[in-house]
Amino acid sequence: MTDDSGGMGDGDASAILIPLHEARRERLDQPVRFDRRELDQILRLYGRMVAANEWRDYAIDHLTDRAVFSVFRRASEVPLFQIVKDPKLARKQGAFAVIAAGGRILKRGQELGRVLGIFDGKLKLVEA
Numbered sequence: 001m002t003d004d005s006g007g008m009g010d011g012d013a014s015a016i017l018i019p020l021h022e023a024r025r026e027r028l029d030q031p032v033r034f035d036r037r038e039l040d041q042i043l044r045l046y047g048r049m050v051a052a053n054e055w056r057d058y059a060i061d062h063l064t065d066r067a068v069f070s071v072f073r074r075a076s077e078v079p080l081f082q083i084v085k086d087p088k089l090a091r092k093q094g095a096f097a098v099i100a101a102g103g104r105i106l107k108r109g110q111e112l113g114r115v116l117g118i119f120d121g122k123l124k125l126v127e128a
Contacts, residue, residue, distance in 0.1 A: 031062040032087055034069065038112050042069050042083055045116050055080070081106075083116070 034042065049055040049071070057072040059079070066086040070079035082099040089095055094109040098118055107118045 032067045
């Protein structure tokens with residue numbers, strides 16, 4: 001008797017081969033997202049700022065190239081801040097950034113906790 005299965009049973013799922021280019025294409029087609037740990041850090045900060053009556057609303061956008069958590073004082077306005085995750089910049093400037101309403105990058109880095117540290121100090125309105 002000869003066994004042509006090569007030592008693999010009929011129900012062995014590890015024997016299924018998937019071409020690498022197909023796996024990459026599937027991964028690239030999916031939008032960038034905040035993972036659970038990152039979202040937990042952001043929502044903890046959001047809760048503190050809502051309790052301090054500084055922020056009132058938020059929006060999450062999962063785009064093909066980046067994920068954006070926008071913070072609003074009122075839902076009808078432009079966002080006060082945007083917390084952005086851009087994986088393409090991970091090796092250069094850092095995947096995470098906090099962007100102000102005018103588009104100015106306030107802080108950028110590799111670790112979300114350090115980037116969100118910009119909100120630990122009291123932000124003040126500076127009159128020009």
